Amino acid sequence: MATKKYPVVWLQGAGCTGCSVSVLNAVSPRIQNLLLDELVPGHQLNLLFHATIMAGQGEPVIEVLKDTEKDRKGGYILVVEGAIPTAEGGIYGSIGEKDGKHLTIVESVQELGRNALLTIAVGTCATFGGIPAAKPNPTGCKGVKEVFAENGIDTVVVNLPGCPLHPEWFTGTVSVILFSGVEALDLDDVARPKLFYGKLIHENCPRRADFDKGKFAQKLGDAGCLYELGCKGHYTYADCPLRQWNNGVSWCVKAGSPCIGCVEPTFPDGTSPMYEKVTFEELTWSQK
Amino acid sequence: MVTKIKIDPITRIEGHMAIEAVVDDGVVKDAKSAGTLFRGFEIILQGRDPRDANRLTQRICGVCPTAHATASALCLDDAFGLAGKVPDNGKLIRCLILGSNFLQSHILHFYHLAALDYVDAVSAVGDLAPFVPRYEGDYRVSGKANAELVNHYLKALDIRRKCQEMLSIFGGKMPHSIGIVPGGVTEKPTEDKITNFLWRLNEIRDFVDNVYIPDVVAVAKAYSDYFEIGKGCQRLLAYGGFDLPAGKLFKAGIMSSDLKPEPFAKENITEDVKHSWYADSGSGKNPAKGETKPDTKKKQAYSFIKSPRYKDKVCELGPLARMVSNYVQNDAKAKELVDSLLGQVGAGVDALFSVLGRHAARALESKLVADAMADWLTQLKPDKPAIVDSDISEESQGAGLTEAPRGAVGHWMTVKNKKVDRYQVITPTAWNASPKDDKGQPGAVEQAIIGTKVKDKENPFELVRIVRAFDPCLACSVHLLDFRGNRLGIFKVV
Numbered sequence: 001m002a003t004k005k006y007p008v009v010w011l012q013g014a015g016c017t018g019c020s021v022s023v024l025n026a027v028s029p030r031i032q033n034l035l036l037d038e039l040v041p042g043h044q045l046n047l048l049f050h051a052t053i054m055a056g057q058g059e060p061v062i063e064v065l066k067d068t069e070k071d072r073k074g075g076y077i078l079v080v081e082g083a084i085p086t087a088e089g090g091i092y093g094s095i096g097e098k099d100g101k102h103l104t105i106v107e108s109v110q111e112l113g114r115n116a117l118l119t120i121a122v123g124t125c126a127t128f129g130g131i132p133a134a135k136p137n138p139t140g141c142k143g144v145k146e147v148f149a150e151n152g153i154d155t156v157v158v159n160l161p162g163c164p165l166h167p168e169w170f171t172g173t174v175s176v177i178l179f180s181g182v183e184a185l186d187l188d189d190v191a192r193p194k195l196f197y198g199k200l201i202h203e204n205c206p207r208r209a210d211f212d213k214g215k216f217a218q219k220l221g222d223a224g225c226l227y228e229l230g231c232k233g234h235y236t237y238a239d240c241p242l243r244q245w246n247n248g249v250s251w252c253v254k255a256g257s258p259c260i261g262c263v264e265p266t267f268p269d270g271t272s273p274m275y276e277k278v279t280f281e282e283l284t285w286s287q288k
Numbered sequence: 289m290v291t292k293i294k295i296d297p298i299t300r301i302e303g304h305m306a307i308e309a310v311v312d313d314g315v316v317k318d319a320k321s322a323g324t325l326f327r328g329f330e331i332i333l334q335g336r337d338p339r340d341a342n343r344l345t346q347r348i349c350g351v352c353p354t355a356h357a358t359a360s361a362l363c364l365d366d367a368f369g370l371a372g373k374v375p376d377n378g379k380l381i382r383c384l385i386l387g388s389n390f391l392q393s394h395i396l397h398f399y400h401l402a403a404l405d406y407v408d409a410v411s412a413v414g415d416l417a418p419f420v421p422r423y424e425g426d427y428r429v430s431g432k433a434n435a436e437l438v439n440h441y442l443k444a445l446d447i448r449r450k451c452q453e454m455l456s457i458f459g460g461k462m463p464h465s466i467g468i469v470p471g472g473v474t475e476k477p478t479e480d481k482i483t484n485f486l487w488r489l490n491e492i493r494d495f496v497d498n499v500y501i502p503d504v505v506a507v508a509k510a511y512s513d514y515f516e517i518g519k520g521c522q523r524l525l526a527y528g529g530f531d532l533p534a535g536k537l538f539k540a541g542i543m544s545s546d547l548k549p550e551p552f553a554k555e556n557i558t559e560d561v562k563h564s565w566y567a568d569s570g571s572g573k574n575p576a577k578g579e580t581k582p583d584t585k586k587k588q589a590y591s592f593i594k595s596p597r598y599k600d601k602v603c604e605l606g607p608l609a610r611m612v613s614n615y616v617q618n619d620a621k622a623k624e625l626v627d628s629l630l631g632q633v634g635a636g637v638d639a640l641f642s643v644l645g646r647h648a649a650r651a652l653e654s655k656l657v658a659d660a661m662a663d664w665l666t667q668l669k670p671d672k673p674a675i676v677d678s679d680i681s682e683e684s685q686g687a688g689l690t691e692a693p694r695g696a697v698g699h700w701m702t703v704k705n706k707k708v709d710r711y712q713v714i715t716p717t718a719w720n721a722s723p724k725d726d727k728g729q730p731g732a733v734e735q736a737i738i739g740t741k742v743k744d745k746e747n748p749f750e751l752v753r754i755v756r757a758f759d760p761c762l763a764c765s766v767h768l769l770d771f772r773g774n775r776l777g778i779f780k781v782v
Contacts, residue, residue: 016763017302018350018463025395025449025462032442036413048417051299054388055404055422057752058295085325093325095304097296112614118368131332131347138328164350164463220474221675245461246453255460255467256474260343262464268344273337 003044007076009068009112010050011217013105014093014132014141018200019123020052020165026167027065027247034171037226043178048076062096062103069115077177078116078155080144083125083132085107086138109144110151112277118156118182122170127159128265135269145191156182159191163288166244169196190265192237201233201259204241221256230275232261234283289313293748298755300401302351303762305721308752311742319730319737321721321755323592323762333711338364338680338703341711342469348713349763351461354389354455355692356470356699356713358382362531363699367686368678376533377674378472380581380664383530383537384485385459385467386690387661389771391492392451392462393693393759394607395500399444402756403437405749406507409716412438423747428510436507440499447495448682450684454488457481459487472675479669486665493658496651501629504651508633508644515639518754520736522641524609525719526697527552529691530660533667537660538691541613542598549616552598554689554698557714560595560725563588571726575700575712576687590617591723595731596714597773602725604759605695605716605734608640608649611656625652646757682707692716694759714761717761 007263012020024031038044047053049064056064062110068076082105083087090106097103113119121144124130133141145157160169173193176185186194188239202208210216211225218228233241236259240251261271268274296306305327306375310318329348333341342360346353361382365371374382374616388536400775408427429437452462458475459465467473475481506590508515528540540552565586597603614622629648630636637646681703687700697718702710722731730738733755742748 012304014325016347016350016353016463018347018353021350021463024445027449030449031445035418036416046417050418051297051304052302053400054299054418055409057297057299057423060421061297061299061677064417085327086487091306092327095297095316097294097306129343131329132327134332136331138331138735139326141327163347200781219675219677220469220471221673222474246456247449249453249456250460255456257460257466259471268340272340274340274343275337 001042003038004042005044005046007068007072008047008079009076010043010047010079010081011095011105011108011112013053013082013109013126014085014139015123015125017052017081019081019177022049022164023054023167023170025246026171029171040175040178045174059097062098065112066098069112070071071125074117076116078112079122080109080119080126081122083129083141084144084147084287085132085139085141086147092139097229098211106147109147112155113144113148113155114153116155118158118177119148120158120160120170120173121145121167124161124262127161128267131268132283136188157191158182158185158187158193160230161192161263161265162238163267165266166196166243166245172196188237196239197237197263199237199239199242201236201238201241204239205233205253206241207253224249226253228277230273230277231258232264232278233259234269234278236261236264238263249261291745293742293751295748295751298492298518298752298760299621300404300756301760301762302349303760305760305762307737307755309737309742309748311708311745312512312627314741314743316673316737316740316742319734320723321592321731321733322590322723323721325762326592329713330711333373333708336708338367338701338706338708339470341701341708346464349761351680351761352389352393352692352694353464354386354468355690355697357465357730358386358711359691359697359699359713361470361685361688362690363467363688363695363701365686366688367684367701368376368681370471370676370678373676375673375676379475379531379666380668381458381475381477381674382468383532384661384664385455385465386530387472387657388451388455388459390657390693391496391654392448394457394650395444395451395495397650398500399441401759402647403441405753405756406432406511406551407437407441409438409441419695423749423752425744425747426749429506437503439644440503443495443499449494450488451492469485469675471678472598475674476674479670479672482668482670483666486662489661489665491660493662495782496654496658500654501651504647505629505632507511512633513646514643514753515633515635515645516642517740517750518643518736518757520604520643521732523601523603524550524612524614524704525598525605525628525696526609527554527689527691529696531690537657538610539613539617539619541617542603543612543616545638547612547616550611554687556599557698558600559714560597562726563723564591564592564594575698575714576685593722595720595722595725596719597725599631600727601731602729602735603719605719606646606649607653608646609695610691611649611653612640621656625655631632643753643757647654650759673717682706694761695719703754709739715761720758721760721762
């Protein structure tokens with residue numbers, strides 16, 4: 001049986017490359033498998049464009065974007081990392097030169113988004129705006145879904161927030177899409193797959209027993225629940241405590257840091273100050 | 289004939305960058321390096337809890353977040369009066385976290401960012417994206433040797449991942465670790481973690497010794513003319529870094545081509561803005577006092593990056609600066625490593641100021657850091673604390689200077705009413721990729737490009753090899769201009 005190939009264009013907007021680096025940390029499958037092998041039987045990704053790892057540069061790689069949009073309508077997956085700067089017509093962010101002019105991120109995301117099979121927004125910047133969109137949002141940064149909505153683009157957007165996102169949230173989502181189709185993804189009200197973002201951190205936290213017993217850390221480095229130190233696990237939905245990070249080595253709360261709520265739409269303004277404890281309202285409003 | 293070569297985007301770096309070179313009769317006469325993305329972190333940091341800066345500034349860069357974690361923690365230590373109080377365990381674990389990040393960053397840089405300019409991946413894996421399109425022509429390693437380098441490209445993906453996993457033992461997660469905080473670190477050094485860390489480190493050291501350094505030597509032998517290309521400004525600057533109980537691993541210093549070290553003082557750092565989008569009234573100020581107003585109508589400006597200078601002089605920062613600084617200040621390990629490598633490739637110390645010199649310094653530095661990390665692990669004391677408690681000061685100032693994988697990095701902060709009043713960062717790529725300064729002196733990357741012979745204008749390998757040897761990090765440099773909350777006007781980026 002012939003392998004079905006899914007061309008992938010990975011665009012980087014106003015971000016830090018941390019989500020790309022996180023995907024490089026994938027373990028099973030490894031990044032080598034994502035690039036070179038059938039990810040699931042009969043289905044393979046074909047990464048046409050990724051500025052951090054692609055061999056080419058300059059005009060020839062901008063041609064790759066043009067060709068993809070034109071020749072593969074409805075047949076490629078667009079991945080967006082980083083927020084979309086929209087102020088002043090998008091001049092705060094460009095990804096290269098096209099026809100003698102700056103190809104802005106906002107322009108490129110719209111052009112490629114309009115004709116994509118689907119769009120995956122990776123990381124909190126691409127999904128909800130993240131830190132670049134934090135007050136006072138000097139460059140008018142927005143998430144992909146918002147930019148699509150404002151411009152009448154109805155391509156499906158799957159949101160995989162996190163600062164950065166966990167590599168398995170990406171490889172797992174792609175696996176669902178390749179095995180069963182994008183419609184098989186059960187998304188929450190902000191387009192996150194419930195498979196990864198369906199559980200409250202607080203409910204699966206290894207320090208939960210300390211919370212129940214009222215044993216609270218009073219300063220960083222202490223044992224006990226990190227509630228008094230500002231932990232946002234009380235209203236943050238992600239499977240970090242179960243999945244853990246970096247091949248299962250650790251995760252924020254295990255290593256003694258309060259959760260900063262990095263997967264939430266309000267990050268970072270709504271989850272700051274990071275070391276101030278959550279209010280009673282916050283503690284109770286998100287018990288789904 | 290005068291022609292212009294424009295490479296936009298420069299790929300296989302961190303971030304968004306463009307290079308323009310004016311070529312006359314095959315030789316670069318003028319060059320411009322420009323960043324093409326701006327986020328405005330300092331504006332965003334204003335008015336926030338100072339402790340949050342330690343979390344937020346890491347998000348400047350997903351490749352070297354722990355360098356910003358370290359610089360911001362040192363800055364907050366300074367502001368909160370903790371500088372002399374961080375326990376030895378805290379200092380050592382901070383260095384183990386930063387060291388792990390150095391190793392992942394350097395291995396990633398050589399194999400996954402730079403190597404495709406030298407190694408013919410297509411002959412090994414076929415005509416497959418993302419290995420095509422690419423520049424065609426000057427690939428000089430072939431057959432079995434080339435296939436082995438491609439295999440190492442794949443193997444290095446695993447090793448750099450394992451560096452992140454090692455880091456997470458004390459850092460919690462990567463990218464954007466959580467371990468390094470004001471006063472020390474959040475994790476305790478238990479015996480099981482020390483052993484776990486050590487055995488991961490042993491595998492990485494084995495790779496550095498037996499794969500990475502030999503591969504750099506092999507590439508250097510095949511491309512030995514690159515010991516002559518990309519000489520640059522020949523003035524190196526290291527702030528010094530890795531603050532250990534017994535002092536710094538890397539010594540601060542400023543070195544010109546005569547290799548006589550001058551002492552470093554942070555008060556001598558200034559930033560020019562003549563060719564950047566800021567009002568000239570803010571030019572030439574020290575970052576602790578710098579006040580910058582955007583001026584987007586300046587005709588001569590062409591970059592979002594300002595021009596940091598030391599005593600008005602252009603400097604290059606990075607592994608080369610650090611290795612040379614330790615070398616000329618008689619650090620026995622640095623001397624042994626540098627002399628041994630130069631002997632293997634038959635080059636003199638002068639050859640370090642070059643494309644290959646920068647790659648070699650990065651590889652040797654990986655060994656220097658990895659070997660030192662094994663010693664630091666044995667100094668940890670499981671029964672002792674790793675952090676001291678801290679309070680936010682009502683009003684204070686702080687500075688945190690350290691070394692990032694790409695060179696020296698500094699954070700400066702002023703706190704008023706327990707909130708960030710002002711936060712400023714100068715990154716190594718701001719120095720290296722800076723535009724011309726007030727005196728018209730081009731930045732370090734620009735100087736390294738100017739004078740270069742370009743053999744094939746359609747495939748200008750020389751230019752991208754020079755730029756990538758600096759390991760530019762645009763997310764760090766371009767997003768970090770020190771606006772003070774002023775709204776930007778309309779402007780164009782050249």
